[in-house]
Every structure is written in C-alpha cells, then in structure tokens.
Amino acid sequence: MDQxxxxxxxxxxxxxxxxxxxxxxxKAEKAAGRPKPPFDMGYWRKQFPLLKTxxxxxxxxxxxxxxxxxxxxxxxLDSWDAMGMDWNRWMEEVFYAKEEFAKLINADPNDIAxxxxxxxxxxxxxxxxxANGGRKKVVVTDAEFPTVGFV
Numbered sequence: 001m002d003q004x005x006x007x008x009x010x011x012x013x014x015x016x017x018x019x020x021x022x023x024x025x026x027k028a029e030k031a032a033g034r035p036k037p038p039f040d041m042g043y044w045r046k047q048f049p050l051l052k053t054x055x056x057x058x059x060x061x062x063x064x065x066x067x068x069x070x071x072x073x074x075x076x077l078d079s080w081d082a083m084g085m086d087w088n089r090w091m092e093e094v095f096y097a098k099e100e101f102a103k104l105i106n107a108d109p110n111d112i113a114x115x116x117x118x119x120x121x122x123x124x125x126x127x128x129x130x131a132n133g134g135r136k137k138v139v140v141t142d143a144e145f146p147t148v149g150f151v
Contacts, residue, residue: 119147126151 045051050064072093079086098112115121126138140148 117147118145119151122148123151 047066047068048064049067050056054064056064076090079089094114095109098109098114101107102109102112113121113124115124122138129135138151
C-alpha cells in the first residue's frame with residue numbers, strides 16, 4: 001500500500017479501485033503553489049467514519065476508530081469464535097505492529113515495548129530506576145495523559 005501512495009498509482013481492493021492521488025487534486029495543488037501531500041487526504045478521512053459528523057480534538061486511547069482498526073478487531077473476534085484464543089497468531093500481529101512502528105522511528109522492533117497504556121509503561125520505566133539514586137523525580141509535561149502524573 002505504501003508504494004501506491006508514494007507513486008500515485010491506483011490501489012486495488014476487493015470492494016473497489018480507488019485513486020490514491022487524483023490528477024485534478026494534484027493539478028489544483030500545483031496551480032495554487034502549495035506542495036501536494038504524498039497521500040489523498042479525502043481517502044484517509046473516509047477511513048475514520050466519526051469524522052463525517054464530528055471534529056475530533058482529543059488524542060488518547062479513545063481516538064476515532066479507523067475502518068482498518070474495526071476490520072482487525074472483527075478478524076480477532078472471528079478467530080476467537082472459530083478456534084478459541086489463537087495466542088501465536090496474535091503475538092505475530094503484535095510483532096508486526098512493532099516492526100512497522102520501528103520503521104517509523106528508525107529503531108529495532110525488539111526495542112519497542114507494547115503495553116496497555118502510557119501510564120503502565122511509564123510506571124515500568126520509573127520502577128526500573130534505582131531508588132537510592134540522586135534523582136527522585138520524573139518530569140512530565142501538562143500535555144501528558146492525566147494519570148501519568150500519578151505514576
């Protein structure tokens with residue numbers, strides 16, 4: 001899929017064929033003297049149904065659900081119904097997610113930690129620091145999720 005967005009080619013799906021960057025959008029962007037985005041914003045907005053009726057400004061674990069997320073959750077539930085907990089399959093999915101995120105930040109997938117929340121992972125990091133060291137505070141910003149400050 002990434003190659004399709006980079007090249008402006010068409011992406012095929014079982015339901016339809018979509019143009020990733022339409023020629024008219026590209027022409028309008030060039031005419032306006034603005035740099036064109038490397039992706040079709042309209043396409044991506046359609047992947048978040050909530051954005052049809054709401055402007056989402058919060059950014060936490062309850063962010064708008066994409067069609068991709070809903071499909072993955074449904075696959076998980078279908079798998080659970082069909083064969084019980086397929087632990088190995090879902091651990092493969094976790095590793096795949098770690099690989100993709102690692103690419104974004106130029107890291108090794110084995111250096112990526114997965115947890116249930118930022119608070120949980122912050123607690124794990126804070127708990128690993130020596131208690132007898134000279135530093136006794138963890139610095140956070142006002143922008144952090146509220147429970148991080150209680151860790």
